Amino acid sequence: MQASGLAAPALSAVQERLAGLAGFSESEVLRNRLLRAAPLLSRLPLDRASIDHPDWAALLDAVTVQETRMFRAAPQIAAFRAEVLPALAARGALTLVSAGCATGEEAWTLAILAAGAGVPWQVEGLDLCRPALEAALAARYRLGPPDALREVPQADRAMLDIADGWFEPAENLRPHVAFRRANLLDACLPDEAADAILCRNVLIYMTEEGRLAVLRRLVAALRPGGALLLGPTDRPTRDIGLRPWSRDLIGIWRREGADG
Template identity: 30%
Template sequence: MLNSTNAITPNGYIRFRDYLQKVCGISLSDNKQYLVASRLGRMLEREGFSKIEQLVDALDRPGSSKLKEEVINAMTTNETLWFRDIHPFTILKDKVLPEMKTSPLRIWSAASSTGQEPYSISMVIEEFKSSRPGVLKAGEKIIATDICTNILQHAKRGEYDSLAIARGLGPDLQRRYFDKVNDLTWKIKPHLSSRVEFKYLNLIDSFSMLGKFDVIFCRNVLIYFAVDLKLDILKRMHASLKPGGYLFLGGSEALSGLSSYFEIVQCHPGIVYKAKVL
């Protein structure tokens, strides 16, 4: 049996780290060999590779797209829950949505993982429309993107087991917005899921084809990227926002060096970034 820890040699780790950053932007620090070993150990053994260098060599060969996809899926962190950190969703409902009166609302949920964020946004829209009928124009759209293909398939199904449902979702919203499939599984109701369109997207690539948005949620993903790439993505997100559009980042993330692009809006509690007109 392969010893996956020994398979991650110093030189091989550097090569793999450089490859991962090149293809998807994830920047591993110098001491993440254990993470690579734990996530890729079974793949290395299955492919008959005794060293990580052999995997990198295989990834560089023509026809390796399936292996590349599997590596990215394995190395992507997909930690999520309903209404994560709560403040952004409160700000969305109480501040942002009341301003959206001129055209059908378009929201982008970047790095949407298994779907909890975009479906939470859809629930917020539903709650807002119930409390403020007629404020939003019909035709709201949430574009949800992720680089992890197997996670996207999960998200598209909109089905969650009882443990996943319980992570951040109260029983009232569960009853209101989910249908029970069986004793272990719940499915998001069609009128909520119909607002959400899931797409594959690598954030290091162009996303101009997605169009313009009123709101972008890009939370808890930029922490995995190098500073230069992070700034590049944020500048391109600014270009994807309509004038005065809003950007939500994760609680541990902050804009630095982009004061000419975004204005910080303090919401007490929580903050959101408003796109400036350049």
């Protein structure tokens, strides 16, 4: 089978390198994105795969899934705000992380939540895709359609500047939010640095080995008693140092330890 001059074995070799680089699992989604990026594949040095190599970086930009929106999975966000964030804020200043932040909407969601917690705070967004990170930093988004603010509570819209078919976070949020290119398979955060990490719909695109490696790194990055927000299909193994935050909170996990 040929795809824009690229033979199927070469496609498999690229998929294998992507699994090693970023934990991407073979899937129809990845294959279709690779086929669309065929002009990039023809010049990839298979023996020098690196997220910092310009050709591999361009491919990662092309194949990384960037589905996100403000207050995505609103029930989980509401539960985090009501039941988890006050307990974290009671310990002092907050550090919140969006791991796999895409174009930044979930990082800015965390910023809106943190701004109401009554303590000093900072948010960091991490992603591999350079164009997505540029969009996250610019933080100027189209209203839709579909309605980009459909899950944002009315009261929280006061933290957004909305006009002429666009919205952006209020200016007072921006100094507290930073974005950084990072591979979640690497040690991208210091140990015990974060009070809460949001990592939703990232692990579903990864190999089993990649998922476990990323989960272990995220747990290590949490302070004892910190919270990890995962997608509904992301089930940590029992030996990873997490337990459910409570019986009623789906997808919110607490790091075990002295404060947990």
